[in-house]
Amino acid sequence: MEDKYLIKGGTRLNGSVCISGSKNASLPLLAASLLTADKCVIKGVPHLLDTSNMMKMLSGLGAQVSFQGSQVAIHARDIRETGQLYQYARKMRASCLLLGPLLVRTGEACLPLPGGCAIGSRPVDLHLKGLAALGAEFVADKGHIRATARKLTGSEVSLSYPSVGATENIMMTAAAAQGCTTIINAAAEPEIVDLANFLNKMGARVSGAGTQIIQVEGNPDLHGAVHTAIPDRIEAGTYLIAAAATGGHVRIKNVIPDHLRSVLDKLQEAGVPIKEGTGELTVGPSKELRPLQITTEPYPGFPTDLQPQFAALLATVPGASTITETVFENRFLYLDFLRRMGAQIHVNGPLAVIKGVERLSPAQVEATDLRAGAALVIAALKTPGETEIGEIYHLDRGYEDMEGKLSSLGACVRRVTKQAANL
Numbered sequence: 174m175e176d177k178y179l180i181k182g183g184t185r186l187n188g189s190v191c192i193s194g195s196k197n198a199s200l201p202l203l204a205a206s207l208l209t210a211d212k213c214v215i216k217g218v219p220h221l222l223d224t225s226n227m228m229k230m231l232s233g234l235g236a237q238v239s240f241q242g243s244q245v246a247i248h249a250r251d252i253r254e255t256g257q258l259y260q261y262a263r264k265m266r267a268s269c270l271l272l273g274p275l276l277v278r279t280g281e282a283c284l285p286l287p288g289g290c291a292i293g294s295r296p297v298d299l300h301l302k303g304l305a306a307l308g309a310e311f312v313a314d315k316g317h318i319r320a321t322a323r324k325l326t327g328s329e330v331s332l333s334y335p336s337v338g339a340t341e342n343i344m345m346t347a348a349a350a351q352g353c354t355t356i357i358n359a360a361a362e363p364e365i366v367d368l369a370n371f372l373n374k375m376g377a378r379v380s381g382a383g384t385q386i387i388q389v390e391g392n393p394d395l396h397g398a399v400h401t402a403i404p405d406r407i408e409a410g411t412y413l414i415a416a417a418a419t420g421g422h423v424r425i426k427n428v429i430p431d432h433l434r435s436v437l438d439k440l441q442e443a444g445v446p447i448k449e450g451t452g453e454l455t456v457g458p459s460k461e462l463r464p465l466q467i468t469t470e471p472y473p474g475f476p477t478d479l480q481p482q483f484a485a486l487l488a489t490v491p492g493a494s495t496i497t498e499t500v501f502e503n504r505f506l507y508l509d510f511l512r513r514m515g516a517q518i519h520v521n522g523p524l525a526v527i528k529g530v531e532r533l534s535p536a537q538v539e540a541t542d543l544r545a546g547a548a549l550v551i552a553a554l555k556t557p558g559e560t561e562i563g564e565i566y567h568l569d570r571g572y573e574d575m576e577g578k579l580s581s582l583g584a585c586v587r588r589v590t591k592q593a594a595n596l
Protein backbone atom coordinates (compact mmCIF):
# COMPACT_ATOMS: atom_id res chain seq x y z
CA MET A 174 0.00 0.00 0.00
CA GLU A 175 2.86 2.36 0.76
CA ASP A 176 4.91 1.83 -2.39
CA LYS A 177 6.15 4.82 -4.35
CA TYR A 178 7.60 5.37 -7.77
CA LEU A 179 10.76 7.37 -8.20
CA ILE A 180 10.95 8.43 -11.83
CA LYS A 181 13.94 10.19 -13.37
CA GLY A 182 12.40 11.78 -16.44
CA GLY A 183 13.58 13.46 -19.57
CA THR A 184 14.40 10.31 -21.54
CA ARG A 185 12.59 9.46 -24.77
CA LEU A 186 10.82 6.11 -24.62
CA ASN A 187 12.16 3.76 -27.24
CA GLY A 188 11.47 0.14 -28.16
CA SER A 189 8.43 -2.08 -28.08
CA VAL A 190 5.89 -2.99 -25.44
CA CYS A 191 3.27 -5.74 -25.33
CA ILE A 192 -0.17 -4.79 -24.02
CA SER A 193 -1.86 -7.07 -21.48
CA GLY A 194 -5.39 -8.41 -21.59
CA SER A 195 -8.04 -5.88 -20.65
CA LYS A 196 -8.80 -5.29 -16.98
CA ASN A 197 -12.25 -3.94 -17.76
CA ALA A 198 -13.04 -6.94 -19.95
CA SER A 199 -11.58 -9.50 -17.52
CA LEU A 200 -13.63 -8.35 -14.52
CA PRO A 201 -17.07 -9.00 -16.09
CA LEU A 202 -15.77 -12.18 -17.78
CA LEU A 203 -14.67 -13.51 -14.40
CA ALA A 204 -17.99 -12.52 -12.84
CA ALA A 205 -19.91 -14.18 -15.71
CA SER A 206 -18.15 -17.48 -15.09
CA LEU A 207 -20.32 -17.76 -11.95
CA LEU A 208 -23.39 -18.12 -14.17
CA THR A 209 -22.70 -21.83 -14.72
CA ALA A 210 -21.78 -24.79 -12.51
CA ASP A 211 -19.41 -25.93 -15.30
CA LYS A 212 -15.77 -25.00 -15.56
CA CYS A 213 -14.88 -21.81 -17.48
CA VAL A 214 -11.45 -20.71 -18.63
CA ILE A 215 -10.58 -17.06 -19.22
CA LYS A 216 -7.30 -16.35 -20.97
CA GLY A 217 -5.44 -13.06 -21.19
CA VAL A 218 -6.27 -11.99 -17.64
CA PRO A 219 -3.76 -9.40 -16.38
CA HIS A 220 -2.09 -9.75 -12.96
CA LEU A 221 -3.57 -6.75 -11.16
CA LEU A 222 -4.97 -5.92 -7.75
CA ASP A 223 -8.48 -5.65 -9.23
CA THR A 224 -8.39 -9.01 -11.02
CA SER A 225 -6.84 -10.63 -7.97
CA ASN A 226 -9.59 -9.18 -5.74
CA MET A 227 -12.26 -10.42 -8.15
CA MET A 228 -10.74 -13.92 -8.02
CA LYS A 229 -10.65 -13.79 -4.22
CA MET A 230 -14.32 -12.87 -4.23
CA LEU A 231 -15.13 -15.82 -6.53
CA SER A 232 -13.17 -18.17 -4.23
CA GLY A 233 -14.93 -16.64 -1.24
CA LEU A 234 -18.22 -17.63 -2.85
CA GLY A 235 -17.09 -21.24 -3.12
CA ALA A 236 -15.73 -21.35 -6.68
CA GLN A 237 -12.49 -23.20 -7.39
CA VAL A 238 -10.20 -20.65 -8.99
CA SER A 239 -6.72 -21.25 -10.35
CA PHE A 240 -4.51 -18.66 -12.08
CA GLN A 241 -1.62 -19.89 -14.25
CA GLY A 242 0.26 -17.45 -16.45
CA SER A 243 -2.54 -15.24 -17.70
CA GLN A 244 -5.14 -18.03 -17.70
CA VAL A 245 -7.80 -18.33 -15.03
CA ALA A 246 -9.89 -21.47 -14.58
CA ILE A 247 -13.10 -21.00 -12.59
CA HIS A 248 -15.28 -23.86 -11.49
CA ALA A 249 -18.29 -22.59 -9.56
CA ARG A 250 -19.98 -25.92 -8.79
CA ASP A 251 -21.59 -24.75 -5.55
CA ILE A 252 -22.01 -21.12 -4.74
CA ARG A 253 -22.67 -19.86 -1.26
CA GLU A 254 -22.34 -16.56 0.53
CA THR A 255 -19.58 -16.95 3.14
CA GLY A 256 -19.36 -13.34 4.22
CA GLN A 257 -15.85 -13.01 2.78
CA LEU A 258 -17.00 -10.76 -0.03
CA TYR A 259 -17.18 -7.63 2.03
CA GLN A 260 -13.49 -6.94 2.55
CA TYR A 261 -12.85 -6.93 -1.22
CA ALA A 262 -16.14 -5.55 -2.43
CA ARG A 263 -15.69 -2.34 -0.48
CA LYS A 264 -12.45 -1.62 -2.37
CA MET A 265 -13.68 -2.26 -5.85
CA ARG A 266 -16.66 -0.87 -7.70
CA ALA A 267 -16.63 -3.78 -10.15
CA SER A 268 -17.74 -6.02 -7.26
CA CYS A 269 -21.30 -4.97 -8.13
CA LEU A 270 -20.89 -7.09 -11.28
CA LEU A 271 -21.41 -10.10 -8.99
CA LEU A 272 -24.93 -8.98 -8.17
CA GLY A 273 -26.54 -10.42 -11.32
CA PRO A 274 -24.61 -13.72 -11.38
CA LEU A 275 -25.30 -14.30 -7.65
CA LEU A 276 -29.01 -13.70 -8.16
CA VAL A 277 -28.95 -16.20 -11.02
CA ARG A 278 -27.19 -18.90 -9.02
CA THR A 279 -28.58 -18.44 -5.52
CA GLY A 280 -31.61 -16.16 -5.81
CA GLU A 281 -30.02 -13.74 -3.35
CA ALA A 282 -27.07 -11.42 -2.95
CA CYS A 283 -25.81 -8.99 -0.38
CA LEU A 284 -23.04 -6.59 -1.29
CA PRO A 285 -21.65 -3.49 0.35
CA LEU A 286 -22.16 -0.35 -1.70
CA PRO A 287 -19.13 -0.53 -3.96
CA GLY A 288 -15.83 1.33 -3.70
CA GLY A 289 -13.18 1.98 -6.36
CA CYS A 290 -11.64 5.15 -7.73
CA ALA A 291 -12.53 8.44 -6.08
CA ILE A 292 -13.98 9.98 -9.24
CA GLY A 293 -17.45 11.05 -8.26
CA SER A 294 -20.37 9.53 -6.45
CA ARG A 295 -20.81 6.64 -8.96
CA PRO A 296 -24.22 5.32 -7.93
CA VAL A 297 -25.55 1.88 -8.92
CA ASP A 298 -29.17 2.90 -9.53
CA LEU A 299 -29.06 1.77 -13.19
CA HIS A 300 -27.79 -1.69 -12.22
CA LEU A 301 -30.65 -2.04 -9.74
CA LYS A 302 -33.25 -0.69 -12.14
CA GLY A 303 -32.19 -3.17 -14.82
CA LEU A 304 -32.12 -6.18 -12.51
CA ALA A 305 -35.47 -5.14 -10.99
CA ALA A 306 -36.99 -5.23 -14.49
CA LEU A 307 -35.87 -8.88 -14.71
CA GLY A 308 -37.52 -9.73 -11.38
CA ALA A 309 -35.05 -8.82 -8.62
CA GLU A 310 -36.04 -6.98 -5.46
CA PHE A 311 -33.71 -4.77 -3.44
CA VAL A 312 -33.47 -3.43 0.07
CA ALA A 313 -30.81 -0.96 1.15
CA ASP A 314 -29.49 -1.92 4.58
CA LYS A 315 -26.73 -0.05 6.47
CA GLY A 316 -24.50 0.56 3.44
CA HIS A 317 -25.37 -2.80 1.88
CA ILE A 318 -27.65 -3.84 -0.93
CA ARG A 319 -29.71 -6.95 -0.20
CA ALA A 320 -31.13 -8.47 -3.36
CA THR A 321 -33.50 -11.36 -3.88
CA ALA A 322 -35.10 -12.92 -6.95
CA ARG A 323 -37.54 -15.81 -7.01
CA LYS A 324 -37.59 -15.96 -10.79
CA LEU A 325 -35.65 -14.04 -13.44
CA THR A 326 -37.59 -13.32 -16.61
CA GLY A 327 -36.58 -11.40 -19.75
CA SER A 328 -37.89 -7.87 -20.10
CA GLU A 329 -37.28 -4.51 -21.77
CA VAL A 330 -34.85 -2.19 -19.96
CA SER A 331 -34.27 1.36 -21.07
CA LEU A 332 -31.20 2.98 -19.49
CA SER A 333 -31.22 6.76 -18.94
CA TYR A 334 -27.41 6.66 -19.45
CA PRO A 335 -25.35 3.99 -21.27
CA SER A 336 -23.62 2.73 -18.12
CA VAL A 337 -20.96 0.11 -18.87
CA GLY A 338 -21.36 -1.80 -15.60
CA ALA A 339 -25.18 -1.70 -15.64
CA THR A 340 -25.24 -2.97 -19.24
CA GLU A 341 -22.90 -5.83 -18.24
CA ASN A 342 -24.90 -6.75 -15.14
CA ILE A 343 -28.16 -6.79 -17.09
CA MET A 344 -26.62 -8.79 -19.97
CA MET A 345 -25.26 -11.45 -17.59
CA THR A 346 -28.54 -11.79 -15.73
CA ALA A 347 -30.62 -11.79 -18.91
CA ALA A 348 -28.34 -14.45 -20.40
CA ALA A 349 -29.49 -16.90 -17.74
CA ALA A 350 -33.11 -15.67 -17.43
CA GLN A 351 -36.19 -17.19 -19.07
CA GLY A 352 -37.16 -15.35 -22.28
CA CYS A 353 -35.88 -12.32 -24.15
CA THR A 354 -34.45 -9.06 -22.85
CA THR A 355 -33.93 -5.86 -24.79
CA ILE A 356 -31.52 -3.26 -23.40
CA ILE A 357 -32.17 0.18 -24.87
CA ASN A 358 -29.46 2.87 -24.70
CA ALA A 359 -26.93 0.17 -23.84
CA ALA A 360 -23.22 0.93 -23.53
CA ALA A 361 -21.32 0.04 -26.73
CA GLU A 362 -17.77 -0.35 -25.35
CA PRO A 363 -15.55 -3.14 -26.79
CA GLU A 364 -15.65 -4.81 -23.34
CA ILE A 365 -19.43 -5.21 -23.77
CA VAL A 366 -18.86 -6.97 -27.10
CA ASP A 367 -16.27 -9.22 -25.46
CA LEU A 368 -18.71 -10.17 -22.69
CA ALA A 369 -21.45 -10.85 -25.27
CA ASN A 370 -19.08 -13.17 -27.15
CA PHE A 371 -18.36 -15.09 -23.93
CA LEU A 372 -22.06 -15.34 -23.00
CA ASN A 373 -22.79 -16.67 -26.50
CA LYS A 374 -20.11 -19.33 -26.05
CA MET A 375 -21.87 -20.26 -22.78
CA GLY A 376 -25.14 -20.88 -24.62
CA ALA A 377 -26.97 -17.53 -24.48
CA ARG A 378 -27.96 -15.61 -27.63
CA VAL A 379 -26.82 -12.03 -27.39
CA SER A 380 -27.10 -9.80 -30.44
CA GLY A 381 -26.52 -6.10 -31.03
CA ALA A 382 -23.58 -5.78 -28.60
CA GLY A 383 -21.53 -2.78 -29.70
CA THR A 384 -24.70 -0.84 -30.63
CA GLN A 385 -27.24 1.03 -28.47
CA ILE A 386 -29.74 -1.84 -28.54
CA ILE A 387 -28.79 -5.25 -27.22
CA GLN A 388 -31.07 -8.27 -27.34
CA VAL A 389 -30.51 -11.26 -25.13
CA GLU A 390 -32.29 -14.57 -25.51
CA GLY A 391 -31.78 -16.23 -22.15
CA ASN A 392 -30.77 -19.80 -21.46
CA PRO A 393 -31.30 -20.92 -17.84
CA ASP A 394 -28.91 -23.78 -18.48
CA LEU A 395 -25.68 -22.00 -19.45
CA HIS A 396 -22.60 -24.18 -19.80
CA GLY A 397 -18.84 -23.75 -19.44
CA ALA A 398 -16.74 -21.97 -22.08
CA VAL A 399 -13.20 -20.87 -22.91
CA HIS A 400 -12.55 -17.27 -23.86
CA THR A 401 -9.67 -14.83 -24.30
CA ALA A 402 -10.08 -11.27 -23.04
CA ILE A 403 -9.45 -8.49 -25.58
CA PRO A 404 -6.26 -6.40 -25.23
CA ASP A 405 -6.46 -3.48 -22.81
CA ARG A 406 -7.23 -0.41 -24.92
CA ILE A 407 -6.67 1.94 -21.98
CA GLU A 408 -3.24 0.48 -21.22
CA ALA A 409 -2.38 0.74 -24.93
CA GLY A 410 -3.60 4.36 -24.99
CA THR A 411 -1.51 5.16 -21.92
CA TYR A 412 1.69 3.88 -23.60
CA LEU A 413 0.81 5.75 -26.81
CA ILE A 414 0.48 8.98 -24.85
CA ALA A 415 3.63 8.29 -22.80
CA ALA A 416 5.58 7.74 -26.01
CA ALA A 417 4.19 10.94 -27.55
CA ALA A 418 4.83 12.94 -24.36
CA THR A 419 8.50 11.99 -24.29
CA GLY A 420 8.98 12.46 -28.06
CA GLY A 421 9.77 8.76 -28.19
CA HIS A 422 9.46 6.04 -30.81
CA VAL A 423 7.53 3.04 -29.54
CA ARG A 424 5.95 -0.03 -31.10
CA ILE A 425 2.87 -1.13 -29.21
CA LYS A 426 1.97 -4.79 -29.70
CA ASN A 427 -1.22 -6.72 -28.94
CA VAL A 428 -3.61 -3.86 -29.59
CA ILE A 429 -6.82 -3.52 -31.62
CA PRO A 430 -6.42 -0.11 -33.34
CA ASP A 431 -10.18 0.17 -34.01
CA HIS A 432 -10.81 0.20 -30.25
CA LEU A 433 -8.70 3.37 -30.03
CA ARG A 434 -10.05 5.27 -33.03
CA SER A 435 -11.07 8.47 -31.16
CA VAL A 436 -7.74 8.46 -29.32
CA LEU A 437 -5.65 7.95 -32.47
CA ASP A 438 -7.61 10.76 -34.16
CA LYS A 439 -6.75 13.14 -31.32
CA LEU A 440 -3.08 12.16 -31.22
CA GLN A 441 -2.81 12.66 -34.98
CA GLU A 442 -4.63 16.00 -34.72
CA ALA A 443 -1.98 17.03 -32.18
CA GLY A 444 0.74 16.09 -34.67
CA VAL A 445 1.84 12.72 -33.29
CA PRO A 446 2.88 10.37 -36.13
CA ILE A 447 1.18 6.98 -35.80
CA LYS A 448 1.52 3.96 -38.04
CA GLU A 449 -1.04 1.17 -37.89
CA GLY A 450 -0.14 -2.46 -38.44
CA THR A 451 -2.01 -5.70 -37.82
CA GLY A 452 -2.50 -5.87 -34.09
CA GLU A 453 0.06 -3.15 -33.48
CA LEU A 454 0.68 0.58 -33.53
CA THR A 455 3.94 2.51 -33.88
CA VAL A 456 4.09 6.00 -32.45
CA GLY A 457 6.52 8.88 -33.06
CA PRO A 458 8.99 10.31 -33.01
CA SER A 459 7.00 13.55 -32.80
CA LYS A 460 8.27 17.11 -32.97
CA GLU A 461 6.27 20.22 -31.99
CA LEU A 462 2.73 19.27 -30.91
CA ARG A 463 -0.47 21.29 -31.31
CA PRO A 464 -3.10 21.96 -28.59
CA LEU A 465 -6.35 19.98 -28.58
CA GLN A 466 -10.01 20.30 -27.62
CA ILE A 467 -11.19 17.05 -26.03
CA THR A 468 -14.61 16.02 -24.72
CA THR A 469 -15.01 12.67 -22.99
CA GLU A 470 -17.99 10.58 -24.02
CA PRO A 471 -19.25 7.00 -23.93
CA TYR A 472 -17.69 4.76 -26.61
CA PRO A 473 -17.03 5.33 -29.49
CA GLY A 474 -16.35 8.84 -28.14
CA PHE A 475 -13.14 9.83 -26.39
CA PRO A 476 -12.66 7.63 -23.28
CA THR A 477 -12.76 9.24 -19.86
CA ASP A 478 -10.12 6.69 -18.77
CA LEU A 479 -7.52 8.44 -20.97
CA GLN A 480 -8.53 12.00 -20.05
CA PRO A 481 -5.94 12.48 -17.26
CA GLN A 482 -3.10 11.06 -19.40
CA PHE A 483 -3.95 13.56 -22.17
CA ALA A 484 -3.91 16.41 -19.63
CA ALA A 485 -0.34 15.38 -18.72
CA LEU A 486 0.61 15.39 -22.42
CA LEU A 487 -1.06 18.74 -23.16
CA ALA A 488 0.47 20.44 -20.08
CA THR A 489 3.60 21.19 -22.15
CA VAL A 490 2.03 21.67 -25.58
CA PRO A 491 2.23 25.36 -26.62
CA GLY A 492 -1.15 27.14 -26.75
CA ALA A 493 -4.44 26.53 -24.96
CA SER A 494 -6.03 23.09 -24.85
CA THR A 495 -9.37 22.22 -23.30
CA ILE A 496 -10.73 19.06 -21.74
CA THR A 497 -14.44 18.69 -21.02
CA GLU A 498 -15.27 15.73 -18.76
CA THR A 499 -18.85 14.58 -19.28
CA VAL A 500 -18.77 11.00 -17.93
CA PHE A 501 -17.73 11.49 -14.28
CA GLU A 502 -18.48 14.59 -12.25
CA ASN A 503 -15.28 14.65 -10.22
CA ARG A 504 -12.41 13.53 -12.39
CA PHE A 505 -10.07 16.52 -12.07
CA LEU A 506 -8.71 15.86 -8.54
CA TYR A 507 -5.30 14.95 -9.98
CA LEU A 508 -4.87 18.37 -11.56
CA ASP A 509 -3.66 19.77 -8.21
CA PHE A 510 -0.65 17.48 -8.53
CA LEU A 511 0.01 18.43 -12.16
CA ARG A 512 -0.13 22.06 -11.00
CA ARG A 513 2.38 21.19 -8.27
CA MET A 514 4.68 20.18 -11.12
CA GLY A 515 4.16 23.59 -12.74
CA ALA A 516 1.24 22.91 -15.09
CA GLN A 517 -1.07 25.87 -15.74
CA ILE A 518 -4.58 24.51 -15.63
CA HIS A 519 -7.79 26.33 -14.79
CA VAL A 520 -10.93 24.35 -13.98
CA ASN A 521 -14.48 25.57 -14.31
CA GLY A 522 -16.98 22.79 -13.58
CA PRO A 523 -16.51 20.06 -16.19
CA LEU A 524 -14.08 22.19 -18.24
CA ALA A 525 -10.32 22.28 -17.75
CA VAL A 526 -8.32 24.85 -19.71
CA ILE A 527 -4.67 23.93 -20.05
CA LYS A 528 -2.14 26.60 -20.99
CA GLY A 529 0.93 24.77 -22.20
CA VAL A 530 4.14 25.62 -20.31
CA GLU A 531 7.64 25.01 -21.63
CA ARG A 532 8.41 22.26 -19.13
CA LEU A 533 7.21 20.81 -15.84
CA SER A 534 9.38 20.53 -12.71
CA PRO A 535 9.87 17.40 -10.61
CA ALA A 536 7.83 17.27 -7.41
CA GLN A 537 6.38 14.96 -4.75
CA VAL A 538 2.92 13.95 -5.94
CA GLU A 539 0.28 11.31 -5.22
CA ALA A 540 -1.92 9.17 -7.41
CA THR A 541 -5.50 10.09 -6.47
CA ASP A 542 -6.96 7.29 -8.58
CA LEU A 543 -5.87 4.75 -11.20
CA ARG A 544 -5.80 6.90 -14.33
CA ALA A 545 -4.69 9.98 -12.39
CA GLY A 546 -1.68 7.90 -11.36
CA ALA A 547 -0.98 7.13 -15.02
CA ALA A 548 -1.13 10.86 -15.81
CA LEU A 549 1.45 11.60 -13.13
CA VAL A 550 3.72 8.85 -14.47
CA ILE A 551 3.53 10.45 -17.94
CA ALA A 552 4.22 13.89 -16.49
CA ALA A 553 7.21 12.50 -14.58
CA LEU A 554 8.57 10.65 -17.61
CA LYS A 555 8.84 13.84 -19.64
CA THR A 556 10.23 15.99 -16.81
CA PRO A 557 14.00 16.11 -16.24
CA GLY A 558 14.87 15.41 -12.58
CA GLU A 559 13.32 12.98 -10.10
CA THR A 560 9.59 12.93 -9.42
CA GLU A 561 8.19 10.92 -6.51
CA ILE A 562 4.72 9.46 -6.96
CA GLY A 563 2.99 8.13 -3.84
CA GLU A 564 -0.17 5.98 -3.46
CA ILE A 565 0.81 3.85 -6.45
CA TYR A 566 -1.39 1.00 -5.26
CA HIS A 567 -3.92 2.70 -7.52
CA LEU A 568 -1.65 1.92 -10.49
CA ASP A 569 -1.32 -1.68 -9.34
CA ARG A 570 -5.10 -1.93 -9.66
CA GLY A 571 -4.94 -1.41 -13.41
CA TYR A 572 -1.47 -1.56 -15.00
CA GLU A 573 0.33 -4.90 -15.20
CA ASP A 574 4.06 -4.58 -14.46
CA MET A 575 4.13 -0.89 -15.30
CA GLU A 576 7.67 -0.33 -14.06
CA GLY A 577 8.93 -3.39 -15.96
CA LYS A 578 7.29 -2.29 -19.19
CA LEU A 579 8.47 1.34 -18.88
CA SER A 580 12.00 0.24 -17.94
CA SER A 581 12.12 -1.95 -21.05
CA LEU A 582 11.40 1.23 -23.02
CA GLY A 583 14.40 2.95 -21.44
CA ALA A 584 12.59 4.87 -18.68
CA CYS A 585 14.20 5.22 -15.27
CA VAL A 586 11.40 4.04 -12.94
CA ARG A 587 12.06 2.60 -9.51
CA ARG A 588 9.51 1.17 -7.08
CA VAL A 589 10.38 1.91 -3.47
CA THR A 590 8.58 0.03 -0.74
CA LYS A 591 7.93 1.63 2.62
CA GLN A 592 10.61 -0.49 4.32
CA ALA A 593 13.22 0.50 1.72
CA ALA A 594 12.20 4.15 1.94
CA ASN A 595 12.83 4.08 5.71
CA LEU A 596 16.38 2.73 5.45
Ligand code: UD1
Nearest residue numbers: 197267295296297298299300335336337338339478500501
Ligand atom coordinates in the same frame (compact mmCIF):
# COMPACT_ATOMS: atom_id res chain seq x y z
C1 UD1 B 1 -16.53 1.41 -16.39
C2 UD1 B 1 -15.04 1.18 -16.33
C3 UD1 B 1 -14.32 2.48 -15.97
C4 UD1 B 1 -14.72 3.59 -16.94
C5 UD1 B 1 -16.23 3.71 -17.05
C6 UD1 B 1 -16.68 4.70 -18.11
C7 UD1 B 1 -14.94 -1.13 -15.58
C8 UD1 B 1 -14.58 -2.08 -14.50
N1 UD1 B 1 -14.77 0.18 -15.30
O1 UD1 B 1 -16.93 1.82 -15.09
O2 UD1 B 1 -12.92 2.24 -16.06
O3 UD1 B 1 -14.21 4.81 -16.49
O4 UD1 B 1 -16.81 2.44 -17.36
O5 UD1 B 1 -16.15 4.36 -19.34
O6 UD1 B 1 -15.33 -1.51 -16.67
N2 UD1 B 1 -23.86 5.81 -13.31
C9 UD1 B 1 -25.03 6.08 -12.66
N3 UD1 B 1 -25.77 5.04 -12.19
C10 UD1 B 1 -25.39 3.75 -12.35
C11 UD1 B 1 -24.18 3.48 -13.02
C12 UD1 B 1 -23.43 4.53 -13.51
O7 UD1 B 1 -25.40 7.25 -12.51
O8 UD1 B 1 -26.10 2.83 -11.91
C13 UD1 B 1 -23.02 6.93 -13.81
C14 UD1 B 1 -21.66 6.97 -13.12
O9 UD1 B 1 -21.72 7.64 -11.90
C15 UD1 B 1 -20.84 7.70 -14.13
C16 UD1 B 1 -21.43 7.22 -15.46
O10 UD1 B 1 -22.71 6.71 -15.17
O11 UD1 B 1 -20.99 9.08 -14.03
C17 UD1 B 1 -20.61 6.15 -16.16
O12 UD1 B 1 -20.49 5.02 -15.31
P1 UD1 B 1 -20.38 3.54 -15.87
O13 UD1 B 1 -20.45 3.56 -17.36
O14 UD1 B 1 -21.36 2.70 -15.14
O15 UD1 B 1 -18.92 3.14 -15.43
P2 UD1 B 1 -18.46 1.83 -14.68
O16 UD1 B 1 -19.13 0.64 -15.27
O17 UD1 B 1 -18.50 2.03 -13.22
